[in-house]
Amino acid sequence: MSEHNISATSRNVEGKGASRRLRLAASIPAIVYGGKSAPQAIQLDHEKIWLAQQNEWFYSSILNLDVDGKVEQVLLRDMQRHPFKQIIMHLDFQRVDANQALRASVPLHFLNQDKSPAGKTAGILVLHELNEVEVSCLPKDLPEFIEIDLSNLAVGDIVHLSDLKLPKGVELPELKLGKEHDVAVVIAKHGREDVAEEAAPAAADVPATKAAKKDDK
Numbered sequence: 001m002s003e004h005n006i007s008a009t010s011r012n013v014e015g016k017g018a019s020r021r022l023r024l025a026a027s028i029p030a031i032v033y034g035g036k037s038a039p040q041a042i043q044l045d046h047e048k049i050w051l052a053q054q055n056e057w058f059y060s061s062i063l064n065l066d067v068d069g070k071v072e073q074v075l076l077r078d079m080q081r082h083p084f085k086q087i088i089m090h091l092d093f094q095r096v097d098a099n100q101a102l103r104a105s106v107p108l109h110f111l112n113q114d115k116s117p118a119g120k121t122a123g124i125l126v127l128h129e130l131n132e133v134e135v136s137c138l139p140k141d142l143p144e145f146i147e148i149d150l151s152n153l154a155v156g157d158i159v160h161l162s163d164l165k166l167p168k169g170v171e172l173p174e175l176k177l178g179k180e181h182d183v184a185v186v187i188a189k190h191g192r193e194d195v196a197e198e199a200a201p202a203a204a205d206v207p208a209t210k211a212a213k214k215d216d217k
Helices: 016-024 046-052 173-177 192-199 208-216
Strands: 004-010 027-033 040-045 063-067 070-081 088-095 102-111 124-128 132-137 146-149 158-160 184-190
Touching: 004 046, 016 027, 027 046, 040 046, 046 088, 132 173
Parallel strands: 004 063, 027 088, 102 146
Antiparallel strands: 004 040, 027 040, 063 070, 070 088, 102 132, 124 184, 158 184
């Protein structure tokens, strides 16, 4: 697991007015909570975080958060963005305990789809029903992503949650809720045009009574 470091400074003044002044100064107000410590208000450099948040790891990896020289391991739990400006309004980070299992959403990486029988067949749709899954594991076992090899995917195949190959120590909590929660992740099926053509009756299959009515008009 790669290490990702971000820096912040503590802040003593809170409230909407203080947060507005921070944003005008190109900083992001944020909060760190969880664990045995009290919640802490912090601020981060907007430009550095804006660059970091363009990477997948920012959302799914353990982050080493340095606040005034003290480093804590955290997960990003919430990000508030401006409705139309490229501005991050607020961030929530949760502290993690190295000895306690956590839950986090992990992105899925789909491999070799274009090399698969389904991917090579014209008119076939390969649908990604999920782009991420929630996992449960110790912080040290948290993967940045989970790979799904689709090289053998054929027309009509369905890849379910239970088919995913998980790293050691990683579980999918959803599967513990019952078989009905073993949902589809990838589906390979005929496109709508093909289905429509198969469903439409041929002219020769139209009943004689209907054909006669058409001729009478």
